[in-house]
Each structure stands twice: as C-alpha cells, then as structure tokens.
Amino acid sequence: MGKFTNRNIAKCAARMGQCFSSTYATVEVSSGQVNMHLPDIKRNGYDFSDGIGKITPDLAMEVAQKLKLDLNPPCAYQIRYAGCKGVVACWPEEGDRIRLSLRSSMTKFFSHHTTLEICSWTRFQPGFLNRQIITLLSTLGVPDEVFWGMQNSMVSKLDKVLVDTDAAFEVVISSCGEQGHTPAIMLSAGFKPQTEPHLRGMLTCVRASQLWGLREKSRIFIHSGRWLMGVLDELGVLEQGQCFIQVSNPSLQNCFLKHGSRFAETKKNFEVIKGLVVIAKNPCLHPGDVRILEAVDAPGLHHLYDCLVFPQKGERPHTNEASGSDLDGDLYFVTWEEALIPPSKKSSQPMQYDPDKPRELHRPVTHKDIIEFFSKNMVNEHLGSICNAHVVHSDLSEHGASDEKCIHLAELAAIAVDFPKTGKIVSMPAQLKPQLYPDFMGKEEFQSYKSNKILGRLYRHIKDAYDEDVSKSSELNFGASDINYDADLEITGSADYIADAWAKKCSYDGQLIGLLKQYKVKREEEVVTGQIWSMPKYVSKKLGDLKEKLGHSYGSLRKEFRQLFENMDSDCEQLNEDEKNKLYERKASAWYQVTYHPEWVQKTLEFQKPDGNEGVVMLSFAWIAADYLARIKVKHQGTENLDFAKPVNSLVRYLADRI
Structure with a gap:
C-alpha cells in the first residue's frame, strides 16, 4: 500500500482508505516523468491550489484511450498516483519531458505505485437544484415563484414522455447525462415508446426517478446549469471574483459518438458562459456558501471545458468560501439562470472554515488506534442530524438560513465534515434538536407540521403525482x-x-x-438509465454511494459486452469502414433477434427458471448495439416526410448522408 507516517489517527485512516477508492487503472507513469514539486500558491494562510496539478495533453489522451473516452476526451481527471490524490487538468507540455505535475498539497503518503488511477473525469453533468441550495437562494431573496415555475415546467415535460417523442427526447438528452444516450438514439431513430417495450421501460424509469427526486430532495432540473469539477487558472489571467466556464451542450451527434459508434465524428458543441453565475457545493448551509461570481471569456483557457476554472488571485480562494471546499475533486453546482441570481447580485459574507489543528500522537498510529477511531466515527456520525436540524430551523424561522440557530448549525456541520481529518467530535446541542418536522421531510415516526414555505409547497404539489406514478412503474415488468x-x-x-x-x-x-439482486433494484431499466428509485428505504442513508457503485458495476458490464460486440475475426480487419459497418449491422440484428423474437423470448424464460426469475424478459442486451440498430431502422423507414428542424430527428438528418 505505502508508508503511512501521519501521527493523526483520522488522517492516517483516511490515507489507508485512499488505497481502496473505486478507480480505473490506466497507464504507467515513471517517476522520471513526474514533477512532485509543482509549487503551491499560498496567500493569507490559504492554499489557492489545494489538490490541483497538471497533466500534458498527450498523457491525458493516453488515459482517455484506456478509458475509451478518446473520441471526446476529458480535460481534467480526479486521480490517485503514488500516494497522491487530487485533480490534474490539461496544460501544454513545457519541453522538460515532464508529463504529470503534482503539488505537495496532493501528497498524502509515500508509495512506489506508479499506475495512474482515475476516480472520475470532467463531462456533461446536468444541473439540478436541491433543498439546501433552494433554502439558501430563498434566504437570499430569490422569489418562491421562480422555483414553483421551474418545478411545474419539469413535471409538465415528464408527464409527456410516454406520448410525445419531442418531449421525451428533450428530457433524456438534457437531464439524464450519458445514461440518456440509448433512449435518445432510439427516439431519434424513430422507435416509439408505445410499441418498443425497452424504450417505454426506460422512459417510465426516468419519469419515476425524477419525480422521486422532486418529492424527496426537490431536485429541480435547471437547463442553464451544470455540476462541474473545480480546477485552477494556472495562467493567472482571472481576477478575484471571476471564473471561466465553458460547457458542452448535449447533441445527439456526440451522444451517438459516446455510445461507441465507429461512424460518428466529433463536433465540439461548446458554449462559453458570460455574466453573473451562482456557485455552491454540498453540503451548503450558510448563506455565504452561495458565491456569486462573474463568468468571463479568457482565450487562454479555451482548452478547458465542462469544469469550473477558479482564479489564483484574491484575498481568499473562492473554493474555500464555498463550504470550505478545495480542488481535489469537489463538484460545484453552477447556474447562469438569471432568475436564480439573488437580487443583491453580490455574495454574502462567507463563513470562516478554519479547521482545528489535527491532534497528533507522540508515537506511530497502530491498527488498534484506527479500529477505535472507526468505531467512534460510526457512533459520532452527526452530520446528517445537523443538516436535518438546519432544514427544520430554517423552515420555522422568518429569517430562513440567516437565523442564529441555522448559523450555529452551519458551524457545527463544518466541524462534522472535517471529523475524518481532525478527529474532533461534534454533538448536537439539546436546544437545537428538533421537536417536530416539516411535512416535506417525510419523518413519519415524528410529529410533523404543514410547512408554508416554498419547500413545503413544492413537496405537496408533487406528492400525489409521485405516489400514483410509482405504483404504475413498479408493475411494469415485461412478460x-x-x-x-x-x-x-x-x-x-x-x-x-x-x-x-x-x-x-x-x-x-x-x-x-446478479446486480439487480445485489442492490435490491426492481428493474433493469433503472440500472441502464441510472435513474434508480426502487432501492429499499432502509438503505437511503448511503443511497448516493450505492447508486454510484451500481453505476460503476453496470458501466463495466456494458463496456465489456460492447467490446465483445466490436471484436471481429482477424480476416475482417482488412475491410473498409463501410464493409465493417455492414458487418456490425448484421451482428446487431442477431443480438436483437435473440432478445426479442418470440422463440428466443421463450428460451430466455426457460433459461431463467432455475434462478427463480420466471416471467420477466430482459431486453437491454440488444441495445448495447443501439447505434447500429438505429442505422438499420433509419435505412428501412427512410427520411421522407420528416421535419429535420426538430431536435428529435437530428439523428436521421445526421445519418441520411452517411448510410
């Protein structure tokens, strides 16, 4: 694993845990190609470059190729390397043969492990509000009608996904991220949810999951918003109060390409955001956690996209102002929706996030120390209860999150967040423990009251529609x-x-x-779309972690079978691209037939009997080759009488000249 010399028990345990992160091993990078001493940028006791390093474009492309992302490569990666952790962003090589530059703030322990491991990467991630962000924006003066209108618009579109292909296409292409690629391809190729069961199943799951998100978390989709990984302006061109944001916009052409197609071509569909933006990072409880920055254009930063570029100038890092965060992989909610900019157009005074100095032993940390710390950690996990209390007090107070009790809870939450680093335990003061809860929190075991604030109104408006939809969705298993x-x-x-x-x-x-059983998920369409809503409520505490692990597991499974689909005999390698595409179409047709033809459906049901999965037909296998099935469908139905101006017909328009 490595050499762990840290004498703070919490940090030592965290360093060991670093070795067990879910990562993708990519390429070997020898120590001679790594600069371990890229200077940190420090000022006023703050580290503006905490957790961020650099990677050369050629190495970044090698990593992208290993991850099969080379057709549309990321510009930054969250990494683990030789005891270091953090983010590396693409910057041009400086002619010294150094391919990876890391800062001392990234070094956590010593290790000889020289494989570059990847945790995550920059990509299109749709923007959604949540209860904490809504609470803070409401406190800062954003009118209730803004949130009300946005939720109504979202629900209106979700209500049409099974009957209106235009509405369905807009929902999956804009709000589902990469997991929406398969239904987007199917819709654009002319498949209809009324007659295509797997498409109907996926759209039903999207609707059920997003309604669940609205009811349980007020997850309102924001078209002019994203979740973005933070990186640093290494050039020093951004001033304090500024940021640089260049986002990719969802297009079916890129979606087709990311699906794995051999016959798509990259189209850089980027937009540089200019003007005021709101940024926040979860958990965010203090009004000052919401930062209002000016997004500016900076030509020297145009190689960075789908990330949030912070300045290295200023009195205090904007990352630290936003919930005490840094640049080691934190994701930030960003919106440039004018209606969500608080009326003051200025950030509130940020909270001081100065963690206590970690307690250190006068001897090396032992396994017994770590076991005791872990046990104590489980007993003293108070962050959730602190955040819940904050929701209650901000709902009860006319001052919202600016109430004195809420400010105190925000300070306690900051200490609780740092517990794994400092080992300092925080407890909930008796006077701040809620005696009753607003109805929107769903605390059925406690006394509740009807909330008259925006979160209560949003909740009650969605509750009945959600309950009805889920009962229908849970019955949708295909025989x-x-x-x-x-x-x-x-x-x-x-x-x-x-x-x-x-x-x-x-x-x-x-x-x-096996994955469905392991994670107690009812339907394959939930896994395929990433729109998971049927996990039992008792696992909800770690629901986000479980969904992420399930997503990784299914992603690996799909990637494995996509690779098997693309494998061809050596004598076929000499074929030209058009001949290869025809071969893949035949293969895709075979995958469809063994999934859908009545004779093969019957065989599938007989095959499942020994495992006790009788009666449910699994359909997602065929759509691993959705791009080639789409080609076959488009060829067969032709392009006559199609309105090419409609976004849903963009695939047919794109393929018309290529097949």
Missing part, C-alpha cells in the same frame, strides 16, 4: 406477451451470428440479474 418484435431489424446475413449472440446474452443477463 412474453408484451414484447413486440420489430421485423424491420431482421436483416440478411444476421443468421451467421445468432449462436454467438445467444451465448453472450445468457452471460450478460445472468450478470445483470
């Missing part, structure tokens, strides 16, 4: 009689691939069923 077979997708030459397709489907279905 043999529900599977419509689309003969358009059966093409000449596909019979040669049927036997291989069946073997792979059996393997894929078995592994996917």
Whole structure:
C-alpha cells in the first residue's frame, strides 16, 4: 500500500482508505516523468491550489484511450498516483519531458505505485437544484415563484414522455447525462415508446426517478446549469471574483459518438458562459456558501471545458468560501439562470472554515488506534442530524438560513465534515434538536407540521403525482406477451451470428440479474438509465454511494459486452469502414433477434427458471448495439416526410448522408 507516517489517527485512516477508492487503472507513469514539486500558491494562510496539478495533453489522451473516452476526451481527471490524490487538468507540455505535475498539497503518503488511477473525469453533468441550495437562494431573496415555475415546467415535460417523442427526447438528452444516450438514439431513430417495450421501460424509469427526486430532495432540473469539477487558472489571467466556464451542450451527434459508434465524428458543441453565475457545493448551509461570481471569456483557457476554472488571485480562494471546499475533486453546482441570481447580485459574507489543528500522537498510529477511531466515527456520525436540524430551523424561522440557530448549525456541520481529518467530535446541542418536522421531510415516526414555505409547497404539489406514478412503474415488468418484435431489424446475413449472440446474452443477463439482486433494484431499466428509485428505504442513508457503485458495476458490464460486440475475426480487419459497418449491422440484428423474437423470448424464460426469475424478459442486451440498430431502422423507414428542424430527428438528418 505505502508508508503511512501521519501521527493523526483520522488522517492516517483516511490515507489507508485512499488505497481502496473505486478507480480505473490506466497507464504507467515513471517517476522520471513526474514533477512532485509543482509549487503551491499560498496567500493569507490559504492554499489557492489545494489538490490541483497538471497533466500534458498527450498523457491525458493516453488515459482517455484506456478509458475509451478518446473520441471526446476529458480535460481534467480526479486521480490517485503514488500516494497522491487530487485533480490534474490539461496544460501544454513545457519541453522538460515532464508529463504529470503534482503539488505537495496532493501528497498524502509515500508509495512506489506508479499506475495512474482515475476516480472520475470532467463531462456533461446536468444541473439540478436541491433543498439546501433552494433554502439558501430563498434566504437570499430569490422569489418562491421562480422555483414553483421551474418545478411545474419539469413535471409538465415528464408527464409527456410516454406520448410525445419531442418531449421525451428533450428530457433524456438534457437531464439524464450519458445514461440518456440509448433512449435518445432510439427516439431519434424513430422507435416509439408505445410499441418498443425497452424504450417505454426506460422512459417510465426516468419519469419515476425524477419525480422521486422532486418529492424527496426537490431536485429541480435547471437547463442553464451544470455540476462541474473545480480546477485552477494556472495562467493567472482571472481576477478575484471571476471564473471561466465553458460547457458542452448535449447533441445527439456526440451522444451517438459516446455510445461507441465507429461512424460518428466529433463536433465540439461548446458554449462559453458570460455574466453573473451562482456557485455552491454540498453540503451548503450558510448563506455565504452561495458565491456569486462573474463568468468571463479568457482565450487562454479555451482548452478547458465542462469544469469550473477558479482564479489564483484574491484575498481568499473562492473554493474555500464555498463550504470550505478545495480542488481535489469537489463538484460545484453552477447556474447562469438569471432568475436564480439573488437580487443583491453580490455574495454574502462567507463563513470562516478554519479547521482545528489535527491532534497528533507522540508515537506511530497502530491498527488498534484506527479500529477505535472507526468505531467512534460510526457512533459520532452527526452530520446528517445537523443538516436535518438546519432544514427544520430554517423552515420555522422568518429569517430562513440567516437565523442564529441555522448559523450555529452551519458551524457545527463544518466541524462534522472535517471529523475524518481532525478527529474532533461534534454533538448536537439539546436546544437545537428538533421537536417536530416539516411535512416535506417525510419523518413519519415524528410529529410533523404543514410547512408554508416554498419547500413545503413544492413537496405537496408533487406528492400525489409521485405516489400514483410509482405504483404504475413498479408493475411494469415485461412478460412474453408484451414484447413486440420489430421485423424491420431482421436483416440478411444476421443468421451467421445468432449462436454467438445467444451465448453472450445468457452471460450478460445472468450478470445483470446478479446486480439487480445485489442492490435490491426492481428493474433493469433503472440500472441502464441510472435513474434508480426502487432501492429499499432502509438503505437511503448511503443511497448516493450505492447508486454510484451500481453505476460503476453496470458501466463495466456494458463496456465489456460492447467490446465483445466490436471484436471481429482477424480476416475482417482488412475491410473498409463501410464493409465493417455492414458487418456490425448484421451482428446487431442477431443480438436483437435473440432478445426479442418470440422463440428466443421463450428460451430466455426457460433459461431463467432455475434462478427463480420466471416471467420477466430482459431486453437491454440488444441495445448495447443501439447505434447500429438505429442505422438499420433509419435505412428501412427512410427520411421522407420528416421535419429535420426538430431536435428529435437530428439523428436521421445526421445519418441520411452517411448510410
């Protein structure tokens, strides 16, 4: 693992835990190619570059190739390398053969491990509000009608997804991130939810999950917003109070490309944001955690996209002002929606996030110390109860999150967040412990009251629609009689691939069923779309972590079978691109047939009997090759009488000249 010399028990335990992060091993980077001493930028007792380093474009591309992201490569990665952790952003090579530059703030322990491991990367991540952000924006003067109108608009579109392909396409392409690629491709190729069961299942899950998010967390989709990884302006061109934001906008062409298609081409669909923006990082409880910055254009930063570039200038880092965060991988909510900018157009005074000095032993940390610390940590996990108390007191007070009790709770939450680093325990004062809870918190075991503030109004407006929708969604499991077979997708030459397709489907279905059972998720469409809503309530405390792990697991499974789909015999390597595409179409047709044809559906049901999964037909296997099935469908139905101006028809427009 490495050499752990830190004498603070909390930090030593965290350093060991660093070795067990969920990561993707990519490329070896020898120590001679690494600068471990990139200077930190420190001023006024703050580290403006805490957790951020640099990576050269060629190494970044090698990493992207390993992750199969090279057709649309990220510009920054959250990494683990030789005992270091943090983020590295792309910057040009300086001619010294150094490919990776890390700062001392990134070094956590000593290790000889030289594989560059990746935790996450910059990408399109849709923006959603949540209760904490709404509470703070409301406290800062954003009118209730703004949130009310945004939720109504979102629900109106969700209500149309099963009957209106234009509305469905807009929802999946703009608010579902990369998991929305498959339904977006299917909709744009002309498949209809009324006749295509897997598409209907995915759209039903999207609707149920987003309604669940509205009811449980007030997750309101913001079109002019994103979740972005923070990085540093290494050039020093941004002034205090400024930031640089360049976002990718969802387009079906890029979605087609990211799906894995061999016949798509990259189109840089970027937009530089200019003007006032709101940024925040969870947890955010103090009114000063919401920062209002000016987004400016900076040509020297145009190689950075889908990230939030902070200045290195100023009295205090804006990252630290926003919930005491840093640049080691934190995600920030960002919106440039004018209606969400507080009337003052200025940030409130930020809270002072100065953690206590960590307690250190006068001897090396032992395993017994760490075990005792871990036990104490489990007993003293108070962050959740502090955040809940903050919700209650901000709802009860006419001053919202500016109430004295809320400010005190925000200070306690900051200490609780730092517990894994400092080991300092925080407890909830008796006078701040809620005696009753607002109805929108769903605390059925406690006395509750009807909240008259915006969160209560939003909750009650969505509750009935959500309950009705979930009962319908939970019943939507497809039996043999529900599977419509689309003969358009059966093409000449596909019979040669049927036997291989069946073997792979059996393997894929078995592994996917295993994931559904392991994570107690009801339907495959939840996993495929990432729109998970059916996990039992008793696991909700770690719901986010479980969803992330499930997403990683399914992502690996899908990537494995996409690779199997793309594998071809060595004698086929000499084929030109058009010939290869025709071969893949035949293969995709075979994958569709063993999934949908009545004879193969019956075989699937018989195959499942020994495992006790009788009666449910799994359909996602076929759509691992959604891009090639889309080509077949478009060829068959033609392009006559289509309105190419509609976004939902953009795939047909794109493919018309290519097939």
